[in-house]
Amino acid sequence: MEMKDIVIIGGGPAGLAAGLYAARAALDVVLIEQGALGGQAAGTERIENYPGFEEGIGGPELARRMDVQARRFGLNVLDANVQRLLRMENGFAVRTGEGEIVTRAVILASGTQPGKLGIKGEEELHGLGVSFCATCDGAFFKGRTVAVVGGGDAAVEEAIFLTRFAEKVYIIHRRGELRATKVLQERARRNPRIEFIWHSVVEEILGAYFVEGIRVKNVQSGDVEEIKVDGVFLYVGTRPNAGLVRDLVKLDDQGYVITDENMATSCPGLFAAGDVRKKLLRQVVTAVADGATAAVAAEKYLESIAR
Numbered sequence: 133m134e135m136k137d138i139v140i141i142g143g144g145p146a147g148l149a150a151g152l153y154a155a156r157a158a159l160d161v162v163l164i165e166q167g168a169l170g171g172q173a174a175g176t177e178r179i180e181n182y183p184g185f186e187e188g189i190g191g192p193e194l195a196r197r198m199d200v201q202a203r204r205f206g207l208n209v210l211d212a213n214v215q216r217l218l219r220m221e222n223g224f225a226v227r228t229g230e231g232e233i234v235t236r237a238v239i240l241a242s243g244t245q246p247g248k249l250g251i252k253g254e255e256e257l258h259g260l261g262v263s264f265c266a267t268c269d270g271a272f273f274k275g276r277t278v279a280v281v282g283g284g285d286a287a288v289e290e291a292i293f294l295t296r297f298a299e300k301v302y303i304i305h306r307r308g309e310l311r312a313t314k315v316l317q318e319r320a321r322r323n324p325r326i327e328f329i330w331h332s333v334v335e336e337i338l339g340a341y342f343v344e345g346i347r348v349k350n351v352q353s354g355d356v357e358e359i360k361v362d363g364v365f366l367y368v369g370t371r372p373n374a375g376l377v378r379d380l381v382k383l384d385d386q387g388y389v390i391t392d393e394n395m396a397t398s399c400p401g402l403f404a405a406g407d408v409r410k411k412l413l414r415q416v417v418t419a420v421a422d423g424a425t426a427a428v429a430a431e432k433y434l435e436s437i438a439r
């Protein structure tokens with residue numbers, strides 16, 4: 133089997149940037165993506181803070197441009213799910229649903245997945261009013277009432293987006309103030325369709341066949357109330373997609389991959405980039421920077437083992 137220089141796992145912003153740099157450096161590289169290219173960025177309605185787009189840019193459009201740009205330099209993209217990653221004497225074996233690829237170096241750019249509340253109704257009503265993607269499902273809630281759970285950038289951004297469709301949007305947050313950036317907070321506060329429910333957690337999502345309401349508990353007073361909603365959008369943190377490397381590299385206590393400043397993990401030849409790694413800021417701008425750095429670091433690694 134032909135040995136690749138680099139296999140990139142994941143085709144979000146980090147993977148696509150790594151692919152662009154590696155392909156442009158004329159390395160033999162393949163990027164493996166299980167779903168749509170662009171990752172979480174492609175599922176974001178509008179990205180306002182990626183430099184170079186003064187009016188902002190739609191997430192799907194930014195993802196499309198990254199894809200076209202990387203392929204222009206000859207990046208190969210394989211549509212497959214990576215199921216296992218094995219360390220070999222001279223590299224790695226990457227097992228996918230489509231077969232096995234061997235490679236000297238790997239860049240893990242597998243991102244994160246939405247955190248779960250672990251409450252009754254969350255799994256049962258997923259797709260029946262419970263959603264993790266306002267961009268995908270918002271339009272189903274025209275004239276309806278929805279709840280957004282969370283207080284970070286993603287929650288507030290998506291709540292504002294949902295007011296385009298929904299008559300009323302509750303933002304339910306366990307604390308008394310938001311974590312989201314000030315500009316988003318102000319925009320949400322000014323929006324007449326948004327109502328905040330502070331110091332509160334959702335205990336149960338109600339409904340027999342689709343979402344009909346939520347049971348909310350005020351964590352200060354202990355009061356519990358039922359609120360009628362047609363949809364619930366959950367933005368309660370993220371979990372790293374790091375299962376593939378669990379036994380190969382050092383992870384932090386939340387399961388994020390620990391790297392040095394060159395994106396090298398504790399396993400030689402295995403690099404990590406983007407949201408999957410332990411870092412301060414998980415955004416497109418840092419994901420692409422990580423991807424570029426990982427590609428150049430992997431190139432240096434390949435040179436070092438060839439000597």
Ligand SMILES: Cc1cc2nc3c(=O)[nH]c(=O)nc-3n(C[C@H](O)[C@H](O)[C@H](O)COP(=O)(O)OP(=O)(O)OC[C@H]3O[C@@H](n4cnc5c(N)ncnc54)[C@H](O)[C@@H]3O)c2cc1C
Pocket residue numbers: 141142143144145146147164165166167168169170171172173174175176178179180181182212213214215241242243244286289290373405406407408414415416417419
């Ligand atoms: C609702 C929301 C709004 C956001 N808004 C903004 C914003 O306004 N500005 C901003 O800068 N950032 C925003 N972000 C964050 C931004 O989207 C992420 O930081 C960025 O997408 C991270 O890129 P990534 O490539 O590291 O990971 P991801 O985008 O998560 O991509 C990882 C990719 O890896 C693939 N993958 C995972 N495991 C496997 C496997 N085993 N085999 C094959 N493929 C695999 C996944 O399918 C996915 O496509 C937002 C995120 C969300 C959820």
